[in-house]
Every structure is written in C-alpha cells, then in structure tokens.
Amino acid sequence: xxxxxxxxxxxxxxxxxxxxxxxxxxxxxxxxxxxxxxxxxxxxxxxxxxxxxxxxxxxxxxxxxxxxxxxxxxxxxxxxxxxxxxxxxxxxxxxxxxxxxxxxxxxxxxxxxxxxxxxxxxxxxxxxxxxxxxxxxxxxxxxxxxxxxxxxxxxxxxxxxxxxxxxxxxxxxxxxxxxxxxxxxxxxxxxxxxxxxxxxxxxxxxxxxxxxxxxxxxxxxxxxxxxxxxxxxxxxxxxxxxxxxxxxxxxxxxxxxxxxxxxxxxxxxxxxxxxxxxxxxxxxxxxxxxxxxxxxxxxxxxxxxxxxxxxxxxxxxxxxxxxxxxxxxxxxxxxxxxxxxxxxxxxxxxxxxxxxxxxxxxxxxxxxxxx
Numbered sequence: 001x002x003x004x005x006x007x008x009x010x011x012x013x014x015x016x017x018x019x020x021x022x023x024x025x026x027x028x029x030x031x032x033x034x035x036x037x038x039x040x041x042x043x044x045x046x047x048x049x050x051x052x053x054x055x056x057x058x059x060x061x062x063x064x065x066x067x068x069x070x071x072x073x074x075x076x077x078x079x080x081x082x083x084x085x086x087x088x089x090x091x092x093x094x095x096x097x098x099x100x101x102x103x104x105x106x107x108x109x110x111x112x113x114x115x116x117x118x119x120x121x122x123x124x125x126x127x128x129x130x131x132x133x134x135x136x137x138x139x140x141x142x143x144x145x146x147x148x149x150x151x152x153x154x155x156x157x158x159x160x161x162x163x164x165x166x167x168x169x170x171x172x173x174x175x176x177x178x179x180x181x182x183x184x185x186x187x188x189x190x191x192x193x194x195x196x197x198x199x200x201x202x203x204x205x206x207x208x209x210x211x212x213x214x215x216x217x218x219x220x221x222x223x224x225x226x227x228x229x230x231x232x233x234x235x236x237x238x239x240x241x242x243x244x245x246x247x248x249x250x251x252x253x254x255x256x257x258x259x260x261x262x263x264x265x266x267x268x269x270x271x272x273x274x275x276x277x278x279x280x281x282x283x284x285x286x287x288x289x290x291x292x293x294x295x296x297x298x299x300x301x302x303x304x305x306x307x308x309x310x311x312x313x314x315x316x317x318x319x320x321x322x323x324x325x326x327x328x329x330x331x332x333x334x335x336x337x338x339x340x341x342x343x344x345x346x347x348x349x350x351x352x353x354x355x356x357x358x359x360x361x362x363x364x365x366x367x368x369x370x371x
Contacts, residue, residue, distance in 0.1 A: 010067065010068055010071065010072075013063060013064070013067050013068055014064060014068045016060070017060040017061070017063050017064040017068070018060075018064060020056055020057060020060040021057065021060055021061060021064070024053065024057050025204065025205065025207070025340065026340075028041060028042075028045060028205075028207035029207045029208075029340070029341070031207070032207045032208050038207060038208040038210055038211050039211075041207060042169065042206070042207070042211060043170075046156050046167045046170070051157070054156050054157035055157050057157065058139055058155065058156075058157040058158070058159045059159065061139045061159070061201075062139055062140045062159040062160075065139065065140070065142070066140070069081075081200055081201070081232045081269055081271070082142050082143065082146075082200075084232070084264070084266065084269075084271050085143075085198060085200060085230045085232060085271070086143065086146050086147075086149070088230060088262055088271070088273050089131065089133070089149070089196050089198075089228060089230055089273075090147075090148060091262075092228050092261065092262070092273055092275070093125060093126055093128075093131060093195070093228075094126060095122045095123070095126050097261070098122045098125065098126065098226070099122065100261075101226070101259075101261055101275050102117075102119055102122075102226075102278075104259070105117055105277055105278045105279055108277070108279050108282050108283065108286075109278075109279055109282070111282075112279070112282045112285075114279065114282070117278040117279070119278075125195075125226070128148075128195075129148070130148050130149060130150040131148060131149055131150065131195035131196055132150050132152075132193065132194050132195050132196070133149045133150060133151045133152070133194065133195060133196040133197070133198060134151075134152050134154065134189070134194050134196070134197045134198065134222060135151055135152070135153045135154065135198045135200070136154050136168050136197065136198065136199055136202055136215075136219075137154070137155055137156075137199065137200065137201065137202035137205065138153035138154055138155045138158075138163045138200075139155055139158075139159050139160075139163070140158075140159040140160040140163065141153040141158075141160045141162040141163045142200075143198065144162045149196075152164065152177065152186075154166050154168065154186055158184065161184070163184075164179060164184055164185065164186040165183070165184050165185050165186065166185060166186030168189075168215055168218055168219075169211065169214060169215060169218070171186055171187070171188060171189055172187070172188040172189070173188070173189050173190075173191050173218060173221055173222065174188050174189075174190070174191065175190060175191070176188065176190050177189050177190045177193070189222055190222070191221045191222055192221070192222070192223070192224055192225075193222065193224065194222045194223050194224060194227055195223075195224060195227050195228070196223075196227060196228045196229075196230060197219040197222055197223060197227070197228075197229050197230070198230045199215070199216075199219070199229065199230070199231045199232070200230075200231075200232045201232060201233070201234060202215070202231075203215065203216075203231065203233060203336070203338070204233055204234060204338050204340065208303070209302075209303045209333050209334055209335070209336035209337055209341070210333045210334075210336075212333075212336040212338075213252060213332065213333030213335075213336045214333070216229070216252075216253055216256060216258070216336075217256055219258075220253075220256040220257055220258055220276060220280075223276040224276070225276055225277075225278050226275065226276060226278070227275075227276045228261075228273055228274065228275055228276070229253070229258055229273070229274040229275075229276070230271075230272070230273050230274075231270075231271070231272045231273075231274070232269050232270070232271050232272075233246070233269065233270045233272075233338070234268060234269055235265075235268070235269065235270050235339065236267070236268045237339070239265040241339075242270075242339045243265075244300075244301050245301055245337050245338065245339060246263075246270050246272070248300055248301050248302065248335040248336075248337065249272075249335065249336060250263075250272075251287050251290060251291050251294075251300075251332070251335055252287075252332045252333065252335035252336050253274050254283050254284065254286070254287030254290075255284045255287045255288060255291075255332040256280070256284065256332075257276060257277050257279075257280020257281070257283045257284055258274040258275065258276055258277070258280075258283075259274060259275050259277050259283055260272055260273070260274050260275075261273050261274065261275045287332075288332070291329065291330065291332065291335070292329050295328060295329040295330060296328070296329070300330065300335065301335075301337055302330035302334040302335050302337060303330075303334045303335075303336075303337050303341065304330075304334070
C-alpha cells in the first residue's frame with residue numbers, strides 16, 4: 001500500500017471513530033440539559049443495559065488510539081500522550097522535583113503558622129522499583145508494562161483482558177483494593193495508597209463540571225501524600241484559546257489539596273501534573289480565597305447553574321443555564337468546564353472579559369505557585 005492510500009485509510013478510521021466518541025459525549029451532555037440530573041444520566045450510561053454503546057465507544061477509542069494516534073506518533077514519541085504522562089510521572093518522582101515541591105509545602109506551612117511536615121527521605125520514594133499507578137478510563141491498558149509502573153487499569157468497558165471493569169464514580173473507596181478475578185470486576189479501591197492516578201482523555205467524557213470535580217475528588221482520596229494526579233485533555237486549538245478554562249481547573253483542583261506542578265500544551269493536548277500536598281486544607285483555603293477574588297474581578301469562567309431555592313433538584317448543568325440566578329462566586333466544581341460545554345452565545349456573554357483579557361487572567365491566577 002502506498003503512502004497516500006495509507007493516509008487515506010488512517011483519515012477514514014479517525015473520522016469514523018472520532019464520530020462515535022463525539023456523538024456519545026454530545027448525547028450525554030444533551031441529556032443533562034434536558035432536565036435529568038447528571039448522576040441519573042451517568043448511572044444509566046454505565047449500566048449493563050447500555051453495554052452496546054459502551055462497547056462501541058471502547059472499540060472506537062482503541063482503534064483511534066492504536067490505528068491513528070500511535071502510528072502518527074511512532075516516529076516522534078515526545079508527541080504521544082502515553083510517553084508524556086509516563087515521563088512526567090517518573091520525572092515528578094525524582095529528587096529534584098520532590099525537593100522543589102516539598103519546599104513549597106514548607107513555605108505554605110510557615111504562612112499558616114504550622115510546623116514543617118516531617119518528610120521521609122526522598123531516596124525512599126525515588127528508589128522504588130515501581131510506583132503504584134491507577135489508570136482510570138484505561139480502555140486497552142496502554143500504561144501496563146511500562147518501566148517502573150505497577151498499574152491497575154480500570155474502564156467502564158475494558159478493551160483488553162489486563163483492564164478491570166468498574167466506574168471510579170461509584171466503586172467503593174475503603175482500606176483495601178479488591179478485585180473479582182473471575183469476572184474482572186473491580187470491587188473496591190484503597191484510599192491513600194496510590195503513588196499516581198492517571199486521567200488520560202477521561203474528564204471530557206463526563207458530561208458536567210460536577211461529575212468531573214467528583215472524579216478528581218475521589219482521585220485525591222486515593223492518592224498518598226505527595227502522590228500525583230496526571231491529566232491529559234484533548235484540545236487542538238491554539239495554546240491560549242482555551243487557556244482560561246484550564247487555569248480555572250487549577251483553582252478547582254487546589255480546593256481538593258492538589259497543587260499543579262507541571263503544565264504543557266502540546267499540539268493536541270493540555271497535559272498537567274497535580275501533587276497531593278501535605279497540607280491540603282491550607283492549599284484549599286488559599287484557592288478559595290483566590291476564586292473569590294477572581295470572581296469579583298470577572299476573571300473566571302464557570303458553569304453558571306445553581307440549586308433551585310427550597311428544593312433539592314438542580315437546574316440543568318451548563319454555562320447557559322440559570323444565567324440570571326448565577327451566584328457571585330462559583331462553587332469549586334463549577335470551574336471544571338471544558339470547551340465543548342460552551343455555546344457561541346455563552347462565549348460572547350459569559351467569557352467576554354476573560355477571553356479578551358487573557359493577560360489579566362494569567363496575572364490573577366499565577367499567584368498560585370509551582371507553575
């Protein structure tokens with residue numbers, strides 16, 4: 001097969017598989033806008049009665065990853081999401097990076113009048129043979145077998161036998177990780193036990209900011225102190241086009257005690273590493289203060305919806321919902337917006353000051369350390 005035919009076949013595969021993935025994402029968001037709660041929509045989506053859709057999604061994602069992306073990046077591994085996340089995980093667990101992160105925690109403790117954390121020897125961590133890693137939304141287990149990773153891979157509909165079946169949003173979190181080996185079902189996950197949690201192309205699957213935030217909250221519970229949450233989110237736009245959204249993510253995750261220690265915009269991805277601080281309450285306190293300041297200055301993008309007064313029901317999630325009743329300051333979960341949530345009319349009215357004044361946003365949010 002000549003090169004032109006090979007590229008044509010690859011393009012056709014990409015269009016077909018991407019179409020399936022985008023359709024599922026759009027349908028989930030639409031159902032949440034129709035009045036159903038996000039929790040009910042997600043619960044129905046992951047149920048066994050929806051296995052046909054889950055299987056089609058998993059197959060499309062695997063084909064897209066292996067038949068399109070991996071082939072294109074075969075000659076340039078630095079462009080691969082897998083290579084970036086693997087390198088970032090190992091780099092974070094180096095003595096140099098740990099020392100830098102620990103120094104920030106020590107300064108944070110001093111600002112809040114706390115005693116410095118009693119750190120274990122960095123060499124105890126950096127010399128580990130393998131890091132316990134949870135790969136959520138793994139699909140076909142691309143991180144399994146990579147050097148120095150001891151991977152537990154999890155997906156709604158596994159596309160490989162090395163991947164367990166389960167939903168991070170519903171699996172019990174307790175003092176141990178349990179698996180039904182016969183069925184490949186994940187029964188529970190141990191909290192405070194993981195060196196790393198990976199969300200590779202995961203958060204955009206979740207249809208609302210609330211579910212994305214809850215997913216990150218659970219990741220924070222699973223991580224050890226100093227553990228890392230690694231996130232890759234797709235975006236082929238220019239580096240600064242959706243920058244305000246991901247800067248808002250940084251504040252949202254800081255309210256969970258997760259400090260961003262690395263960020264890179266590649267050609268098609270936003271790649272981020274967050275660290276679980278030894279002082280999560282103080283990190284959250286400073287983040288909440290920054291959110292309030294930036295909201296008052298009109299420098300934040302968030303999903304403007306709220307509880308219906310006197311009721312437990314919710315206005316459907318989305319930046320276009322309940323605009324007039326929007327609070328003056330968002331809840332942290334409302335910052336977990338992705339660009340697919342936004343409609344052109346919303347972009348004009350609600351993001352106007354943010355998008356046209358990117359420099360101001362950078363200055364306001366850069367007060368959080370460890371960029």
